[in-house]
Amino acid sequence: MDSIQEELSQVAQQYAMYLRNVRGLSAKTVREYCKDLRTFFRFIKQDRGLVDSETPFDEISVDDADLEFIRSISTYEVYAFMNFVADERNNMASTRQRKSTTLRSFFNYLTAHEKLLEQNPTENLVAPKKAKSLPHFLSLEQSIELLNAVEGPNAPRDRCILTLFLNCGMRLSELVGINLTDVIHNNNTLRIIGKGNKERIVYLNQACQESISNYLAVRPKEGVIDRNALFLSNRGTRIKPITVEVMVKKYLEKIGLGGPGYSVHKLRHTAATLMYRYGNVDIRVLQDILGHANLGTTEIYTHTSSTQMEQAIHANPLAKVTERKKQKDEPKKKESAR
DSSP states (O other): OOOHHHTSSSHHHHHHHHHHTOOOOHHHHHHHHHHHHHHHHHHHHHHOSSTTTOOOGGGGTTOOHHHHHHTTHHHHHHHHHHHHHHTTSSSOOHHHHHHHHHHHHHHIIIIIOOOSSEEEEETTTOOOOOOOOOOOOOHHHHHHHHHHTOTTTHHHHHHHHHHHHHHHHHHHHHTOBBGGGEEGGTTTTTEEEGGGGEEEEEOHHHHHHHHHHHHHHHOOOOSSSSSSSSSSSSSSSSOHHHHHHHHHHHHHHTTTTTTTOOOOOHHHHHHHHHHHHHOOHHHHHHHHHHTSSSSHHHGGGGGGOOOHHHHHHHTTTTTTTOOOOOTTTTHHHHHOOO
């Protein structure tokens, strides 16, 4: 059991197991839900004066937040908590949106699934609106430059990783989780386990096929600990997310794209943008490739460039229809006609 789960009451721990085993959420997602519940229970106890005023917020124990305690929570307290994380903890809209999702899911589990509560205090809770921003992405030229920047003893592995990111748009967690048995050579596809343990098949283009073949040709065979892992660290274990993040950051900085605006996830944005912009890929096909459950999530990648917008304006059939200038002698002709 995760250490954060151990800090929660039995009711909350059972909810965490429900998320993991029944709903199939990843361990990372369940951990975030548990952190949100811990923060929520700490706030309720502090707001009600159930702890010493000198006790630091992050040291408030919540393992005693049993079912009786949870039943007593009101809708007013839920909204007070949302104000607290916004005003006191300066949570961004996206973080507050996740917290509201956690609370609605938790209380829905207790009321609708387990029938332990009669009233759901989050029934009318409105999630904060998250401002949609256009994702950062690399241009086609920058993507090619990034691939050409790869060098060193791990070059075949690193280039293969970058190629899969830029061509398939997979998530970091999906890439490090790929096994040798997930590479299906006879039809050039790759099996990926995405969010919520959902499986999807990704087709490999020529660049992906060649990079995988080149890497497998030099992939270590001796001293390997995680034998089924596709990508290995120098110690023969499955490569860790942090190792991939450091590697990607190194090559991005090498081509002058260092800084907070660029990361591993930006390569996923890049793949989606390039497929949509250059491949004329249907939005629903792109949704399947990226493994999005919601089409709205995919639509953010359909942003257009300033060049495309300019071309669209000029493509309007009325673009060349301008006001016809009157001839100087036109009024005189009309007068003579009278």
